[in-house]
Amino acid sequence: xxxxxxxxxxxxxxxxxxxxxxxxxxxxxxxxxxxxxxxxxxxxxxxxxxxxxxxxxxxxxxxxxxxxxxxxxxxxxxxxxxxxxxxxxxxxxxxxxxxxxxxxxxxxxxxxxxxxxxxxxxxxxxxxxxxxxxxxxxxxxxxxxxxxxxxxxxxxxxxxxxxxxxxxxxxxxxxxxxxxxxxxxxxxxxxxxxxxxxxxxxxxxxxxxxxxxxxxxxxxxxxxxxxxxxxxxxxxxxxxxxxxxxxxxxxxxxxxxxxxxxxxxxxxxxxxxxxxxxxxxxxxxxxxxxxxxxxxxxxxxxxxxxxxxxxxxxxxxxxxxxxxxxxxxxxxxxxxxxxxxxxxxxxxxxxxxxxxxxxxxxxxxxxxxxxxxxxxxxxxxxxxxxxxxxxxxxxxxxxxxxxxxxxxxxxxxxxxxxxxxxxxxxxxxxxxxxxxxxxxxxxxxxxxxxxxxxxxxxxxxxxxxxxxxxxxxxxxxxxxxxxxxxxxxxxxxxxxxxxxxxxxxxxxxxxxxxxxxxxxxxxxxxxxxxxxxxxxxxxxxxxxxxxxxxxxxxxxxxxxxxxxxxxxxxxxxxxxxxxxxxxxxxxxxxxxxxxxxxxxxxxxxxxxxxxxxxxxxxxxxxxxxxxxxxxxxxxxxxxxxxxxxxxxxxxxxxxxxxxxxxxxxxxxxxxxxxxxxxxxxxxxxxxxxxxxxxxxxxxxxxxxxxxxxxxxxxxxxxxxxx
Ligand code: NAI
Numbered sequence: 001x002x003x004x005x006x007x008x009x010x011x012x013x014x015x016x017x018x019x020x021x022x023x024x025x026x027x028x029x030x031x032x033x034x035x036x037x038x039x040x041x042x043x044x045x046x047x048x049x050x051x052x053x054x055x056x057x058x059x060x061x062x063x064x065x066x067x068x069x070x071x072x073x074x075x076x077x078x079x080x081x082x083x084x085x086x087x088x089x090x091x092x093x094x095x096x097x098x099x100x101x102x103x104x105x106x107x108x109x110x111x112x113x114x115x116x117x118x119x120x121x122x123x124x125x126x127x128x129x130x131x132x133x134x135x136x137x138x139x140x141x142x143x144x145x146x147x148x149x150x151x152x153x154x155x156x157x158x159x160x161x162x163x164x165x166x167x168x169x170x171x172x173x174x175x176x177x178x179x180x181x182x183x184x185x186x187x188x189x190x191x192x193x194x195x196x197x198x199x200x201x202x203x204x205x206x207x208x209x210x211x212x213x214x215x216x217x218x219x220x221x222x223x224x225x226x227x228x229x230x231x232x233x234x235x236x237x238x239x240x241x242x243x244x245x246x247x248x249x250x251x252x253x254x255x256x257x258x259x260x261x262x263x264x265x266x267x268x269x270x271x272x273x274x275x276x277x278x279x280x281x282x283x284x285x286x287x288x289x290x291x292x293x294x295x296x297x298x299x300x301x302x303x304x305x306x307x308x309x310x311x312x313x314x315x316x317x318x319x320x321x322x323x324x325x326x327x328x329x330x331x332x333x334x335x336x337x338x339x340x341x342x343x344x345x346x347x348x349x350x351x352x353x354x355x356x357x358x359x360x361x362x363x364x365x366x367x368x369x370x371x372x373x374x375x376x377x378x379x380x381x382x383x384x385x386x387x388x389x390x391x392x393x394x395x396x397x398x399x400x401x402x403x404x405x406x407x408x409x410x411x412x413x414x415x416x417x418x419x420x421x422x423x424x425x426x427x428x429x430x431x432x433x434x435x436x437x438x439x440x441x442x443x444x445x446x447x448x449x450x451x452x453x454x455x456x457x458x459x460x461x462x463x464x465x466x467x468x469x470x471x472x473x474x475x476x477x478x479x480x481x482x483x484x485x486x487x488x489x490x491x492x493x494x495x496x497x498x499x500x501x502x503x504x505x506x507x508x509x510x511x512x513x514x515x516x517x518x519x520x521x522x523x524x525x526x527x528x529x530x531x532x533x534x535x536x537x538x539x540x541x542x543x544x545x546x547x548x549x550x551x552x553x554x555x556x557x558x559x560x561x562x563x564x565x566x567x568x569x570x571x572x573x574x575x576x577x578x579x580x581x582x583x584x585x586x587x588x589x590x591x592x593x594x595x596x597x598x599x600x601x602x603x604x605x606x607x608x609x610x611x612x613x614x615x616x617x618x619x620x621x622x623x624x625x626x627x628x629x630x631x632x633x634x635x636x637x638x639x640x641x642x643x644x645x646x647x648x649x650x651x652x653x654x655x656x657x658x659x660x661x662x663x664x665x666x667x668x669x670x671x672x673x674x675x676x677x678x679x680x681x682x683x684x685x686x687x688x689x690x691x692x693x694x695x696x697x698x699x700x701x702x703x704x705x706x707x708x709x710x711x712x713x714x715x716x717x718x719x720x721x722x
Contacts, residue, residue, distance in 0.1 A: 336464025519545025
């Protein structure tokens with residue numbers, strides 16, 4: 001697991017785990033690492049130590065499954081892990097021999113904390129490598145000394161943003177920031193430089209340590225003065241003040257990790273490193289056992305990995321590959337899809353009604369790539385090669401032999417049927433046809449197809465280049481084969497899929513609309529719009545329900561509701577329909593028209609439209625923020641539960657990921673189904689019943705949910721997942 005060799009009296013410790021694809025800190029590797037270190041410490045012929053890895057990555061961090069296992073039941077075990085790491089890393093820097101981290105690839109979390117314990121850090125400049133302490137993005141904090149060593153090494157102003165944002169940086173940037181000391185271009189050079197440094201520094205000291213004049217022992221300095229000033233200095237006060245304000249604005253108290261990180265640094269930098277590490281350990285346990293950490297690790301790390309690997313793919317279908325893609329409609333969505341597909345190396349025929357219209361789609365791809373180059377991403381040559389893969393066209397013949405054709409023409413049933421009939425015969429023998437419709441049921445659209453088993457929904461989100469999710473919709477007749485082709489394609493373009501069954505609004509639009517609809521309910525009840533918007537943001541949604549309605553467009557909301565009315569899926573009295581109608585009739589169509597629930601003056605700012613007070617006069621007594629937050633969240637969760645029970649959504653993971661990635665359901669809850677577990681199923685049912693009694697049956701828990709609560713089940717997978 002840790003290869004041990006002796007090179008010119010230097011012990012070379014090469015991480016080389018076989019039980020996991022990447023080197024991680026876990027129950028097996030931690031003791032093995034410590035044993036290898038002890039061997040080097042106690043060998044009098046060893047004059048220095050180099051820590052490196054035999055794999056492409058250095059160490060990817062702590063094993064998150066280990067953290068999740070202990071999350072809700074075992075705080076003592078959690079403290080043990082942190083104490084163990086601290087003992088080992090502190091051991092490295094006080095062992096009396098020089099220790100160099102030869103960082104040959106990605107070093108994250110605990111992996112980089114090991115490097116911080118070394119006296120010197122040299123990294124290989126590899127394009128794929130990233131370095132950093134991303135714990136905060138998983139609801140955690142660096143529990144292996146990261147919050148203590150990074151600020152002592154870099155100073156508060158540089159270290160705090162790295163800790164609070166969890167940014168992963170390239171080796172080059174790591175050098176510029178001072179996170180590493182040297183950068184090299186080959187593995188040979190990495191070892192050479194490490195050996196040379198050891199030769200030149202026989203008894204190094206960390207900047208936060210000193211030698212006890214009496215005993216000669218290495219101990220932590222009492223008077224901590226990191227670069228840039230101490231915690232209690234005017235600079236420190238300013239940095240902490242700004243940091244706390246920023247954290248509160250961003251997290252609204254929903255995520256405990258960032259504040260805990262600030263506390264670790266503030267308290268830890270007033271004492272020596274040993275006591276600082278104890279402080280960090282205490283905060284680590286607090287956040288590592290929090291519900292937010294559980295949700296984030298479960299859904300946004302382990303779950304996301306599973307989805308990206310293709311858990312939903314029918315296993316019995318051999319791998320497929322889209323070698324030629326056709327897109328119908330070069331508008332906003334078609335152009336975006338062409339851009340991501342070409343970016344993954346797939347030749348694309350982008351067809352519109354004229355070559356000029358199709359060319360605009362290609363221009364869009366070029367513009368996105370140019371912007372990326374301005375931000376330092378990609379090269380002009382690469383961009384040119386990508387753009388060259390897109391062929392604008394107005395000819396059906398150019399679609400010949402496409403493995404997949406995606407239609408993204410106007411949202412119009414008749415037009416979609418027409419383009420399906422025209423283009424389908426051009427498909428390769430086993431090719432499939434997909435619709436990017438956002439609202440029209442897939443099984444209905446498939447009626448225009450001669451091969452409905454080869455017809456599927458691929459619902460992309462706007463802007464396609466930024467939105468990671470693709471909602472894959474299975475129509476009644478969609479075959480496993482078509483699903484496999486669609487999922488292989490989504491994987492190839494590096495997006496994350498969820499698979500849902502056909503239904504009005506599918507999963508994402510159906511549940512997301514309940515958020516905007518509840519905002520509108522509140523408005524009609526006389527709740528102050530400012531309060532409504534704050535409640536949404538405080539609940540952890542990225543934008544308030546009224547602002548997001550403007551972004552979607554009130555006109556579109558009205559049109560869709562009107563269509564549902566005609567289809568008999570909605571009644572005239574529906575609140576969202578009535579509210580949208582009222583606004584649209586007054587010319588307030590949404591953000592694009594610069595007039596919706598908000599006014600949008602030219603300078604990018606927005607203000608709630610004063611006219612709202614006349615249309616929906618606020619009542620004298622206003623509800624509490626907590627009540628509003630619950631209404632906005634519970635409404636979405638109950639709709640998600642119904643989607644699950646109706647079989648629209650097939651797994652807890654799809655529901656959780658879909659809700660987070662499609663419309664920004666708060667990650668600290670783990671997603672729209674995990675929310676039930678987050679508040680506890682008994683509490684959830686009780687509160688949902690209370691809301692239903694007070695505001696309407698839309699909040700009423702289902703019978704199955706009630707039964708689950710009675711049985712004390714807290715997880716959908718075990719009870720409802722088929
Ligand atoms: P858009 O209006 O920007 O583009 C539609 C394009 O289709 C236009 O360039 C038009 O010239 C072209 N077109 C019309 N008839 C055609 C034909 N017979 N053959 C080839 N091209 C034809 O529309 P957008 O926003 O790109 O939407 C396209 C589809 O994607 C719609 O079904 C929409 O519901 C769906 N969608 C839209 C999202 C959005 O945020 N805009 C999100 C997800 C799905």
